[in-house]
Every structure is written in structure tokens, then in C-alpha cells.
Amino acid sequence: MIKEINSKDNNKLKHAASLKESKYRKEYNEFLSEGKKSLDMALKAGNVKEIFTVKPIKEVPQDITQYVLKEDLLKKISSTKNPEGIVFVCNVVNRKPKKLNKVVYLDHINDPGNMGTIIRTALAFDYDAIIVSEGSCDVYNEKAIAASKGAIFSLPILHGDLDEYREGRQVIVSALNEKAVDIKDVKKPQSFILVVGNEANGVDEAIIASADIVTKIEIKNIDSLNVAIATGILMDHLR
Amino acid sequence: MIKEINSKDNNKLKHAASLKESKYRKEYNEFLSEGKKSLDMALKAGNVKEIFTVKPIKEVPQDITQYVLKEDLLKKISSTKNPEGIVFVCNVVNRKPKKLNKVVYLDHINDPGNMGTIIRTALAFDYDAIIVSEGSCDVYNEKAIAASKGAIFSLPILHGDLDEYREGRQVIVSALNEKAVDIKDVKKPQSFILVVGNEANGVDEAIIASADIVTKIEIKNIDSLNVAIATGILMDHLR
Numbered sequence: 001m002i003k004e005i006n007s008k009d010n011n012k013l014k015h016a017a018s019l020k021e022s023k024y025r026k027e028y029n030e031f032l033s034e035g036k037k038s039l040d041m042a043l044k045a046g047n048v049k050e051i052f053t054v055k056p057i058k059e060v061p062q063d064i065t066q067y068v069l070k071e072d073l074l075k076k077i078s079s080t081k082n083p084e085g086i087v088f089v090c091n092v093v094n095r096k097p098k099k100l101n102k103v104v105y106l107d108h109i110n111d112p113g114n115m116g117t118i119i120r121t122a123l124a125f126d127y128d129a130i131i132v133s134e135g136s137c138d139v140y141n142e143k144a145i146a147a148s149k150g151a152i153f154s155l156p157i158l159h160g161d162l163d164e165y166r167e168g169r170q171v172i173v174s175a176l177n178e179k180a181v182d183i184k185d186v187k188k189p190q191s192f193i194l195v196v197g198n199e200a201n202g203v204d205e206a207i208i209a210s211a212d213i214v215t216k217i218e219i220k221n222i223d224s225l226n227v228a229i230a231t232g233i234l235m236d237h238l239r
Numbered sequence: 240m241i242k243e244i245n246s247k248d249n250n251k252l253k254h255a256a257s258l259k260e261s262k263y264r265k266e267y268n269e270f271l272s273e274g275k276k277s278l279d280m281a282l283k284a285g286n287v288k289e290i291f292t293v294k295p296i297k298e299v300p301q302d303i304t305q306y307v308l309k310e311d312l313l314k315k316i317s318s319t320k321n322p323e324g325i326v327f328v329c330n331v332v333n334r335k336p337k338k339l340n341k342v343v344y345l346d347h348i349n350d351p352g353n354m355g356t357i358i359r360t361a362l363a364f365d366y367d368a369i370i371v372s373e374g375s376c377d378v379y380n381e382k383a384i385a386a387s388k389g390a391i392f393s394l395p396i397l398h399g400d401l402d403e404y405r406e407g408r409q410v411i412v413s414a415l416n417e418k419a420v421d422i423k424d425v426k427k428p429q430s431f432i433l434v435v436g437n438e439a440n441g442v443d444e445a446i447i448a449s450a451d452i453v454t455k456i457e458i459k460n461i462d463s464l465n466v467a468i469a470t471g472i473l474m475d476h477l478r
Contacts, residue, residue, distance in 0.1 A: 123461050
């Protein structure tokens with residue numbers, strides 16, 4: 001169905017704008033995403049609730065409403081400079097992972113850009129799921145969604161404590177300490193959880209102490225890699 | 240020397256604020272950076288022109304002026320939410336690389352966050368320099384500087400065309416085409432330039448056509464990796 005929106009006071013538009021805030025995302029269990037490529041992935045995954053667009057899009061099923069509006073109104077709900085004329089509201093879908101043999105655990109990841117990039121990378125390396133610790137930033141933050149490039153619509157996202165998931169799985173922690181083994185020398189376990197940590201403080205000390213394997217990437221000249229880069233390199237070794 | 244600034248109309252403060260714009264960075268050959276860790280690296284490298292800080296810093300040489308000011312004034316020149324109370328003006332230093340055996344060429348990289356992260360990663364993997372193509376974003380953009388985490392003060396940054404540098408070096412291009420060889424099967428040449436490309440369009444077709452080696456990272460489920468992640472993984476293989 002196609003409808004027009006001509007006013008900034010339109011209720012649908014105001015509802016969508018409210019999803020820029022974490023508390024409303026949690027209240028409604030919805031979030032915003034942008035752009036044609038992400039829309040295609042979200043449609044395929046069945047996450048799309050409604051679409052705001054500067055011109056009607058052909059391939060959208062009839063039962064999803066397209067609100068057609070002027071670009072200056074669309075800007076009220078877009079977060080990027082160039083939203084490609086498409087912003088859409090998504091339902092949060094709790095996808096059940098088919099298995100949990102290759103998982104990443106994000107321990108207090110702060111930056112939504114890093115979060116989204118790790119989600120994109122995890123999907124590309126065929127990880128089964130991502131587990132987000134309490135105290136991490138919101139997975140559905142608009143910057144995380146943008147950086148995930150649609151991967152958020154395929155990868156199962158779990159929340160919770162590492163201990164809920166560790167039974168039967170080797171815990172591999174990324175940490176720059178003396179005992180850490182070079183990732184090149186780590187033999188991939190059959191079933192594992194890769195733990196990466198906070199941008200400033202790294203992985204929690206108690207998690208490091210209880211790890212099955214502590215690993216690191218050999219670097220020079222500088223203290224650390226960006227956490228999304230480190231995660232990408234570790235995942236490349238642990239495919 | 241320590242001086243106080245009490246007004247937003249102070250000339251030194253206004254000059255620093257002007258460096259948020261690319262045209263003034265180019266005009267003065269200066270840029271802004273923030274935080275204690277970056278300051279330490281910049282001092283060591285000899286890039287620091289003057290410092291704006293909420294309280295005097297002990298380890299700063301006498302000949303570098305510290306302007307002490309209130310936090311609300313500091314916010315006029317900071318770009319992060321938490322500038323740690325320190326923003327400083329740096330001189331652009333054209334560092335000559337000692338050698339050019341391991342180099343990254345950035346072909347039309349658009350996003351300053353990606354640019355800065357690649358600079359940080361290149362330093363961590365001991366690359367000799369980075370070459371920035373025309374049409375890439377400004378290396379001295381505040382987001383690029385922040386993402387580089389001080390690496391900008393150590394890694395030689397060159398500008399120009401790939402052809403100026405290719406003599407005697409193998410050109411290795413990252414591209415998702417059919418002929419591309421899995422990076423795992425690429426033997427590291429003694430002297431090479433790794434070329435990575437634009438976020439939306441990849442590496443220029445003419446560069447791909449003239450490459451010595453075209454390589455890719457095997458991925459599933461999604462079109463591509465983020466360019467900084469891909470570069471990190473390629474660099475890890477090509478240390």
C-alpha cells in the first residue's frame with residue numbers, strides 16, 4: 001500500500017523519529033535502517049514493518065505500507081547524510097541460531113560503529129551468532145545498524161552472560177598479556193566462543209582468568225589494534 | 240609557557256577552531272588532535288605547536304605554549320564527547336620513509352574513520368608508509384586523526400598516483416573478481432604495494448587490470464567486508 005505524508009507532525013513519521021532513541025527502540029521492539037541494499041536484506045528476512053521513501057519502490061510486497069514523502073521530511077528520521085531516499089522501520093526479530101559452534105562474545109563494546117562492523121564481519125565469516133554482554137552499546141543503535149550493512153537481518157543476535165553459553169565450548173579470549181599465544185599458533189577448536197573486549201579496557205580480568213585459550217595478534221610500534229580490526233583478524237584465523 | 244584563555248573570542252582559540260575545516264588545515268599546514276596518549280606520541284614525534292588544556296600538563300617542554308581554559312571553551316575546538324581535557328594543534332610533518340618495501344595505497348577512501356583505522360593498523364603491522372590517492376578524504380580530518388590513535392605521528396604519509404611508486408614493487412590489489420587469488424595462497428613479495436579501494440566502488444578498474452596480483456578474502460553470506468577490516472586481514476597475511 002502507498003500513502004503520502006505531507007506534514008512533519010504526521011504520527012507515523014513521529015513514531016519513526018522516536019526510534020532514534022534507545023528507550024523507544026526498547027519500548028516498541030523496533031529500530032530504523034536505511035538504504036536499498038539493507039531494505040532488500042530486511043525484506044528477505046521479514047523484518048520490515050513500514051517504509052518511508054521519496055518515491056515508491058517496486059519490489060515491496062503489498063502488505064507493507066510505503067509512505068511517500070519529500071526529502072526534507074525524510075531527513076527527520078535519517079541518520080546519514082545520504083539516506084538514498086529510503087528509511088524503514090524494522091521489527092526486532094530474535095533469530096534462533098541453528099547451532100553455536102562458532103560464536104563471538106562482545107564484552108562491553110562501547111562504540112556502535114565497532115559493534116556493527118563486527119556483526120558484518122561475523123556474518124561474512126559464517127559465524128553462528130553474536131552474543132552481546134550487558135553494558136555493551138545498543139545493537140539497534142542507528143550507527144551500529146548502518147555499519148552492519150544489513151548483516152543485522154541475518155546473523156542471530158543473543159544477549160547475556162558468557163557463563164550461560166560456555167558449556168561444551170572452548171573460550172578463546174583476545175588479550176594483550178604475557179601468557180597470550182600468537183593467534184597463528186592457535187588450533188581452531190570444534191566449538192568455541194571468541195571473546196573480544198572493551199575499546200579502552202579490553203576483556204574483563206575474570207573472563208581472561210577463566211579462559212581456555214588466551215590469544216593475541218603480534219603487533220609493533222603501537223599499543224593495540226582497533227577492536228573491530230582485531231576481531232576481523234582473529235575470525236579470519238578461526239573460520 | 241603557560242597562558243590563560245578566558246574568552247571565546249581569543250585569537251589562538253579561533254585559529255584552532257578554524258582547523259576543523261579542511262581549507263584552513265591546508266592553508267596553515269596544521270591540524271587538531273586530542274587526548275593525553277596522542278599528545279605523548281605527538282610530543283615524541285615533534286609535531287606539537289600549541290596545547291589547549293583544562294589544567295597544565297607537567298611533561299610538556301617549556302617552548303610549547305599551554306593555553307589553560309575552561310571546559311566549555313575547550314569544547315569549541317574538540318570533536319569528541321570526551322576530549323580528556325586536552326586538544327592540541329599539530330604541524331603537518333612530511334616524514335620521509337626509510338624504505339618503501341611494505342606500503343598501502345588508499346584508492347579513493349572516503350570515510351575518515353576507515354582512513355584513520357587503516358593508518359593505525361599499518362603502523363601496528365610495521366608498514367613503511369601509506370600512500371593516499373587524490374580523491375581520498377583528508378588524512379588530517381579530525382575523525383581520521385582520532386581513529387589513528389596517534390599513529391599519524393609515526394607513519395610516513397605520502398600523496399600521489401600509484402604509478403609514481405610502482406617501479407621495483409609488486410602491486411597487489413584487493414578486489415572481489417573471478418581471477419582474484421585467495422590471500423592465503425599469495426606468497427609475500429619482497430617489495431610490494433597493497434592497494435585497497437573505495438567503500439562503494441572498490442579499486443579503480445585500470446589499477447586492477449594493471450595489477451601484478453589480484454587477491455581476495457574468502458567470505459560468505461554478504462557482498463563485502465568493511466574496507467578497514469579487509470585491509471587489516473590482508474596486512475596480517477602480508478606482514
